[in-house]
Structure formats: C-alpha cells, structure tokens
Amino acid sequence: MKGTEALTTIFREQGLRVTPQRQAIFRLLEGDVSHPTVESLFDRARADMPTISLKTVYQTVHDLEALGEVRVLDLGTGSVRVDPNVEDEHHHLLCTTCGRVRDLPVEFDGLIVPIRYRRDFTIDDVQVIFRGHCEHCFDRT
Amino acid sequence: MKGTEALTTIFREQGLRVTPQRQAIFRLLEGDVSHPTVESLFDRARADMPTISLKTVYQTVHDLEALGEVRVLDLGTGSVRVDPNVEDEHHHLLCTTCGRVRDLPVEFDGLIVPIRYRRDFTIDDVQVIFRGHCEHCFDRT
C-alpha cells in the first residue's frame, strides 16, 4: 500500500473524496502487518474519532481494494482481514487458536497444477493457508 | 466417507441415534463430488422429507465432521461446503463465477515451508485454493 499522501492523490484522481475518516484509516493501515479485521480497524479508529461508523471503515477498505492498494482476505476465521502488503507475493500462516496471521514469502516451486487437471479450467489466483499454532499458543494446546 | 450401513454402526457406537433424517443425509452425501452447501443438501433432503429442518442438516454434517467422515470447507464463497472425500488428500479448484468446486489431487511437491519461516510456528494443515473459471463459465467472462 502506498503512503497517505500518494493515496490522497490517487483517491482524488478517481473522483473519490479524502475525508478525515479515510486519512485515519490510511494511517492505521500503513505498515500494519497484523492483517487486522475491519472491526479492529474500527475500534482503533474510534479511539481518535468517536463518531466514525463501521460502515465507513468497510467502505474505505473496499475502495482501497478496488484501487489495488490492499487485499481483503477470507481465511475462514469468520471475518475478513485487511492486508496492506500487495507489493510482495506471499501466502499466510494462520494460528487457529488466537487468529494471528503471519506472512509467508513464496519460496516454493511446484505449486503448479498438472495440465490434465487444468483442462477446461483457467486459473487466475492461488491462495495457500497454512494452519497451525504460533509461538504464543504453542504450549497452551 | 463410509457407506450408510457403516455410518449407522459408527453413529450407534458413539451414542448417536440414526434417524430417517440422518440416513437421508448419508445417502445424499455418498459419492457426491459436487461439494454441496448445507443449504443445497437441505433442499434435496426436503424433496423426500418436507419437514426436515436446516438445523438438522447442519447438526448431522457436524457430527459427520467430528467423526472424520466428511470435511467442512470454507472456500470463501459465503457458505461452507461439505466434502465427503476424506480418503484422498487433495486441494480444490474453485470457479469464481458459478461456484463449482473440483478436486485437485496433490501431485506437487514443494509445498514445504522453509525452516526459517516455520520457526515458532507448528503447522497442522495446508489448504490450497485455486480460483479461476470452469469450462461452463470460460467464454462468458
């Protein structure tokens, strides 16, 4: 995801308006590697801006997604996660106990579908989710 | 997933009762490669058994899952899919237009997380979702 200034320019170019609410969300997402839920972004935004609505956060996240500035992930945890890292192709490690998500750079080859299974099927995207337990939840299971 | 007779035995051994509703669901799932939603199972069950409730279908699916007889998949399509194929390890091709799901046998190696990224993280399971378009939706995009 680009910085707040660049995003301001991009939004205006698209005819979208840059409000204090959106700038607050830009700032929250910049450099966030935690893959936050929309609800958690909402909670953090509310600290500074008590009247902001959940709908506004969803809206801004979707606008960012449409511009390719964030990716919205569904990792099967019940709510979607916002991933501002669209620069590096990567997959994810998910702790099934606490829900923490960690990036996993794509270093493995072999993720290729054999031709005979690809017949009559065009592939646009691959999502890999490794489920397990993070360091904090390792002993507690 | 095992056959209806075997499931009957297993359920009784576990103190679970085998009702006509459950047997109907057993029969619907046996050999079904379509990865049906719970709702679609419900609709098909209702054809023969008009008073069956959606809750009962969910309940039975969850019981089957607890016994390891089916897998419940969340492929990000909004509702979970029931997969009676627990015998063969495989991943999935998902058509993002019509929602069709196709099995993809695991033939690729290399799906291994480099040691340095596995540090402090134990991995229990890997899910791979290939998204694209099936033969029916290929031209229409």
Next chain:
DNA sequence: TTGCTTGTTGACAACTCTTGTTGTTAGTAT
C-alpha cells in the same frame, strides 16, 4: 472567499449464514 455539486457520513435497518432454545417426538438398550 463563496457557493455549488456530488461523493461521503453516520444511524439504523436488513440481509445471509449459522447457531441457540425449547417443548415434543422417537431411537435405543434393557
């Protein structure tokens, strides 16, 4: 600066999928 146009906001309702509650029915072991 001022005013206009139009996208955005916040409050609230609605929606989808899934689970909880409850009184009743019926499967199972004896």
Next chain:
DNA sequence: ATACTAACAACAAGAGTTGTCAACAAGCAA
C-alpha cells in the same frame, strides 16, 4: 414394553456485512 434421553421442528437470535437515506462536507470553479 418401558424408560431414558438424543434428536427433532419451529423459531429466535447471533455474527458479519451490506443497503438506505437525509444531512453533511470535500473539492472545484468563479
């Protein structure tokens, strides 16, 4: 056959997300 109790159908409720809409304010032009 009887007693025990799991499972049932019906319905309400929960979580997450989206729709509606009047009031508002960002951006732009003059």
